[in-house]
Amino acid sequence: MKETLFTIIENRPLTDTVYLMRLSGDTGDITAAGQFVNIRLDGLFLRRPISVCDLNGQELTLVYKVVGKGTAQMAGMVSGEALDLLTGLGNGYDLTLPAERVLLLGGGVGIPPLYLLAKRLLAQGKTVCVRLGFNHADEIFFENEFRALGCEVTVFTVDGSAGEKGFVTNGLDRERYDVFYTCGPEPMLRAVYRSTVTSGQFSFEERMGCGFGACMGCSCRTITGYKRICREGPVLMKEEILWED
Amino acid sequence: MGRLSVNLCGIELDNPVIPASGTFGYGYEFAEWYDINVLGTFSFKGTTLEPRFGNPTPRIAECTAGMINAVGLQNPGVKAVIEHELPEMAKVFRKPVMANVSGFSLDEYRETCRLLDAQPQVGWLEVNVSCPNVHGGGMAFGTDPDAVRRVTEAVKSVATKPVLLKLSPNVTDIVSIAKAAVDGGADGISLINTLLGMRIDLKTRRPVIANKMGGFSGSAVFPVALRMVYQVAHAVSVPVVGMGGVSSPENVIEMMLAGATAVQIGAANLVDPMACKRIIDGLPETMDRYGIATLNEIIGGVC
Ligand SMILES: Cc1cc2nc3c(=O)[nH]c(=O)nc-3n(C[C@H](O)[C@H](O)[C@H](O)COP(=O)(O)OP(=O)(O)OC[C@H]3O[C@@H](n4cnc5c(N)ncnc54)[C@H](O)[C@@H]3O)c2cc1C
Ligand SMILES: Cc1cc2nc3c(=O)[nH]c(=O)nc-3n(C[C@H](O)[C@H](O)[C@H](O)COP(=O)(O)O)c2cc1C
Ligand code: FES
Numbered sequence: 001m002k003e004t005l006f007t008i009i010e011n012r013p014l015t016d017t018v019y020l021m022r023l024s025g026d027t028g029d030i031t032a033a034g035q036f037v038n039i040r041l042d043g044l045f046l047r048r049p050i051s052v053c054d055l056n057g058q059e060l061t062l063v064y065k066v067v068g069k070g071t072a073q074m075a076g077m078v079s080g081e082a083l084d085l086l087t088g089l090g091n092g093y094d095l096t097l098p099a100e101r102v103l104l105l106g107g108g109v110g111i112p113p114l115y116l117l118a119k120r121l122l123a124q125g126k127t128v129c130v131r132l133g134f135n136h137a138d139e140i141f142f143e144n145e146f147r148a149l150g151c152e153v154t155v156f157t158v159d160g161s162a163g164e165k166g167f168v169t170n171g172l173d174r175e176r177y178d179v180f181y182t183c184g185p186e187p188m189l190r191a192v193y194r195s196t197v198t199s200g201q202f203s204f205e206e207r208m209g210c211g212f213g214a215c216m217g218c219s220c221r222t223i224t225g226y227k228r229i230c231r232e233g234p235v236l237m238k239e240e241i242l243w244e245d
Numbered sequence: 246m247g248r249l250s251v252n253l254c255g256i257e258l259d260n261p262v263i264p265a266s267g268t269f270g271y272g273y274e275f276a277e278w279y280d281i282n283v284l285g286t287f288s289f290k291g292t293t294l295e296p297r298f299g300n301p302t303p304r305i306a307e308c309t310a311g312m313i314n315a316v317g318l319q320n321p322g323v324k325a326v327i328e329h330e331l332p333e334m335a336k337v338f339r340k341p342v343m344a345n346v347s348g349f350s351l352d353e354y355r356e357t358c359r360l361l362d363a364q365p366q367v368g369w370l371e372v373n374v375s376c377p378n379v380h381g382g383g384m385a386f387g388t389d390p391d392a393v394r395r396v397t398e399a400v401k402s403v404a405t406k407p408v409l410l411k412l413s414p415n416v417t418d419i420v421s422i423a424k425a426a427v428d429g430g431a432d433g434i435s436l437i438n439t440l441l442g443m444r445i446d447l448k449t450r451r452p453v454i455a456n457k458m459g460g461f462s463g464s465a466v467f468p469v470a471l472r473m474v475y476q477v478a479h480a481v482s483v484p485v486v487g488m489g490g491v492s493s494p495e496n497v498i499e500m501m502l503a504g505a506t507a508v509q510i511g512a513a514n515l516v517d518p519m520a521c522k523r524i525i526d527g528l529p530e531t532m533d534r535y536g537i538a539t540l541n542e543i544i545g546g547v548c
Contacts, residue, residue, distance in 0.1 A: 045516065207304065215305070221298065
């Protein structure tokens with residue numbers, strides 16, 4: 001974990017509400033795909049957690065959706081501006097799970113962390129099959145980026161305006177995979193939990209106070225005891241998840 | 246004594262800066278950010294007799310210049326704290342530490358304090374009678390002078406270490422509560438705990454916090470906290486530990502001028518893990534700027 005200033009080198013919209021920001025700085029403490037950074041923003045008390053989407057040497061990519069004050073402020077920033085980040089937060093995905101064929105399931109802004117994950121899985125020689133879910137055609141992003149990496153990509157839209165109609169779990173019984181990794185809104189995670197037949201890893205979100213394990217703001221119960229989403233998470237194994245109510 | 250050192254109930258602190266309970270875990274999370282031995286001491290997470298998971302999430306809400314928390318005293322219980330957390334803590338912190346205790350009955354306060362008092366690492370007991378998060382819990386004790394006196398007496402009957410009573414600001418007359426604690430034998434007072442607060446999400450029209458309400462703290466509460474520290478410090482003769490919204494060396498000096506012997510820092514640690522170190526590092530220069538030779542001489546400097 002480290003607190004460092006990053007400099008924005010690019011900040012551009014991918015869709016009406018989703019932006020891609022590239023930053024340069026000390027990325028030394030970022031060790032795994034699925035980790036996140038916690039961003040300090042002017043005039044806001046708490047930092048905002050955003051997943052690591054990509055990493056190239058000193059260059060960090062974040063993909064974020066404008067949903068409120070903090071993300072709106074980020075969308076208005078330009079290259080050259082500095083951002084104060086806590087880096088290297090969270091456990092990240094486990095790349096050592098044995099598999100030849102890996103399934104990634106992402107929904108909306110749950111997709112970004114799967115990008116670095118896909119790169120690293122491909123580098124291990126695994127076959128990576130990606131299912132990306134959106135509400136509508138105009139929300140789609142990163143379809144081509146995943147293809148360019150060499151993944152098999154299927155896009156789903158809830159209203160059928162592009163790709164296959166429905167959810168990323170549609171027709172999952174016909175898919176062949178040894179392990180899966182997923183990130184997205186909780187209803188999607190629950191559906192993935194029900195529809196998958198192998199082991200896999202889920203990345204969760206929770207409102208955070210600190211993001212580095214100090215406040216107990218993000219605790220959840222698991223089969224193996226309580227865990228802090230910011231520290232022992234955000235990635236949990238399927239087998240340890242306890243859904244509340 | 247150094248320029249920054251103060252004496253809190255008979256124990257010398259290298260400086261008056263103390264991370265507040267619930268915002269510093271058991272210290273070792275922060276030891277990954279800096280050598281926490283630079284601190285005066287720290288107050289570890291509120292401990293109860295039995296383990297507690299705490300409240301459902303969301304437990305955190307953002308506010309203007311502050312935050313609301315409704316963690317609900319999540320902690321592994323006093324036995325696990327003594328068996329696991331204190332030994333881990335000893336690896337990263339070699340000074341006496343402040344043990345923060347919560348309870349739901351006089352017996353529970355007494356027993357938890359008795360067990361923690363016996364730990365050589367523990368320098369002070371800080372008895373929280375104010376946590377607003379727990380149904381039927383701390384609130385009842387902290388808002389009634391009589392109950393505060395009884396809790397203090399119960400704890401004092403088993404304690405060999407100095408006992409600080411940590412007060413809730415959610416009362417009409419903070420001075421009467423502080424006096425009740427002193428009547429019960431308190432060796433010091435620490436205040437303020439969080440102010441009861443609430444936020445509503447406009448999209449869902451539901452409270453942001455699952456528990457509906459929670460404790461408000463952070464920079465926004467500083468003037469309220471300072472006022473209460475001032476009132477209490479002028480009404481009692483025991484040392485006062487001031488806290489609430491402190492985030493800079495200037496805030497520390499202001500709290501001490503109001504009457505605080507030492508100063509705790511809470512929410513600021515969550516936003517900036519290095520906050521306490523930065524404040525300590527900034528103190529000498531800030532003192533120079535205001536012509537302060539030693540911190541000890543300014544305690545209660547404003548009448
Ligand atoms: C581990 C983790 C990784 C994340 N990764 C991404 C990502 O890669 N891309 C992306 O677009 N979003 C991501 N999010 C969600 C993102 O943190 C929130 O959308 C963002 O904090 C909203 O801030 P705001 O000021 O714009 O919204 P506001 O609604 O004004 O925020 C108010 C408060 O609520 C909190 N909050 C609001 N929504 C969420 C949420 N969904 N999760 C956690 N806290 C929230 C904020 O942090 C803030 O404290 C992630 C969340 C977590 C916990
Ligand atoms: C996340 C969080 C957890 C807290 N937990 C405790 C606790 O367990 N016991 C306690 O006495 N006070 C607890 N507090 C209150 C703080 O110790 C402190 O009194 C209060 O936050 C005011 O200081 P601040 O404005 O600097 O945060 C907690 C505060 C926060 C923000
Ligand atoms: S957000 Fe503070 S412990 Fe996880």
